[in-house]
Amino acid sequence: MKKYYPIKRGFLKKTVAYVKAVDDVSLYVNEGETFGLVGESGCGKSTLGKSLLRAIEPSGGSIRFRDRHDELVDVMDLDYKGLRDIRRNMQMVFQDPYSSLNPRMTVLNIIGEPLICNKIARGEELRERVKYLMEVVGLNSRHLERYPHAFSGGQRQRIGIARALATNPKFLVCDEAVSALDVSIQAQIINLFQDLQNEFNLSYLFISHDLGVIQHISDRVGVMYVGKMVEMASTEELFANPKHPYTEALLSAKPIPNPRLKKERIILRGEVANPANPPSGCYFHPRCPYAQEICKQQAPEFKEISSGHHVACHLANELELKGAVGI
Numbered sequence: 279m280k281k282y283y284p285i286k287r288g289f290l291k292k293t294v295a296y297v298k299a300v301d302d303v304s305l306y307v308n309e310g311e312t313f314g315l316v317g318e319s320g321c322g323k324s325t326l327g328k329s330l331l332r333a334i335e336p337s338g339g340s341i342r343f344r345d346r347h348d349e350l351v352d353v354m355d356l357d358y359k360g361l362r363d364i365r366r367n368m369q370m371v372f373q374d375p376y377s378s379l380n381p382r383m384t385v386l387n388i389i390g391e392p393l394i395c396n397k398i399a400r401g402e403e404l405r406e407r408v409k410y411l412m413e414v415v416g417l418n419s420r421h422l423e424r425y426p427h428a429f430s431g432g433q434r435q436r437i438g439i440a441r442a443l444a445t446n447p448k449f450l451v452c453d454e455a456v457s458a459l460d461v462s463i464q465a466q467i468i469n470l471f472q473d474l475q476n477e478f479n480l481s482y483l484f485i486s487h488d489l490g491v492i493q494h495i496s497d498r499v500g501v502m503y504v505g506k507m508v509e510m511a512s513t514e515e516l517f518a519n520p521k522h523p524y525t526e527a528l529l530s531a532k533p534i535p536n537p538r539l540k541k542e543r544i545i546l547r548g549e550v551a552n553p554a555n556p557p558s559g560c561y562f563h564p565r566c567p568y569a570q571e572i573c574k575q576q577a578p579e580f581k582e583i584s585s586g587h588h589v590a591c592h593l594a595n596e597l598e599l600k601g602a603v604g605i
């Protein structure tokens with residue numbers, strides 16, 4: 279997958295450069311699995327999530343999706359109608375439960391909208407389906423004529439989840455879906471995601487900058503840096519045995535529940551690289567505490583170093599990195 283945003287300048291809006299927001303990233307999500315995508319702000323997580331659903335048009339790559347008839351669909355090949363059909367299978371849950379719900383629509387219309395648009399239900403059938411969805415996500419179905427402002431942040435996120443579930447999808451992209459919520463509410467919504475996954479055999483691409491959330495919910499994790507995937511492994515392996523210095527630095531910044539366990543935080547030098555003008559070689563080298571000459575000159579390959587564990591670092595086999603403390 280690639281997504282390059284053009285940078286346009288001048289009166290004629292000429293393209294002068296590209297922001298390589300997602301640059302040659304590959305991943306798969308198994309049925310019933312949660313793939314956690316983590317990385318600092320601006321590294322391309324949202325762009326990747328939206329590109330997978332073709333909510334924004336990728337610049338290149340391929341997307342293969344096994345639909346409910348067990349057929350492998352090439353999503354990049356679909357026309358407008360094909361895309362509308364496949365979107366019933368693939369939905370998105372957004373970050374902000376305040377701005378993503380139309381304040382002038384009732385819950386019935388918000389949750390029912392995908393059913394109306396896809397001509398799946400209307401009238402009494404629609405009402406019944408919305409009531410069912412409200413109960414599935416833990417809302418009182420008698421409140422279906424209420425407006426979003428009558429609900430708390432956590433309840434609004436439940437409305438957003440019910441809307442995403444309306445067309446009975448197989449795959450959800452959850453983009454910072456719990457980040458705007460208080461910690462206690464976050465835990466409830468994460469539990470809801472897990473219950474729904476078990477009940478409906480859902481697959482998630484779960485995007486978050488919060489490693490605690492990612493560790494809790496994911497089966498496998500991908501770490502992105504400046505539009506590239508730099509490490510990918512099972513959750514257990516990634517947290518216990520990171521192989522990329524960037525992952526190590528992220529893990530060192532993760533709060534630990536036990537205050538008696540001491541840990542050293544790795545403070546990275548400088549800022550995240552600019553994806554419109556990235557450094558030479560490994561994009562992480564100007565901030566990497568272990569960087570060598572080769573890192574400045576050559577981009578590392580994204581290689582499998584043990585079963586299911588991929589990393590893009592020249593020094594992956596040499597460094598003894600620290601995993602998360604207290605896991």
Ligand SMILES: Nc1ncnc2c1ncn2[C@@H]1O[C@H](COP(=O)(O)OP(=O)(O)OP(=O)(O)O)[C@@H](O)[C@H]1O
Pocket residue numbers: 283284297298299317318319320321322323324325326487553
């Ligand atoms: N529409 C756009 N036009 C130009 N550049 C964009 C556009 N959307 C995003 N970008 C740039 O693409 C890069 C990746 O952004 P993206 O939002 O995907 O990152 P992210 O990891 O999801 O960050 P965040 O968590 O802050 O949303 C950033 O440098 C961003 O400025």
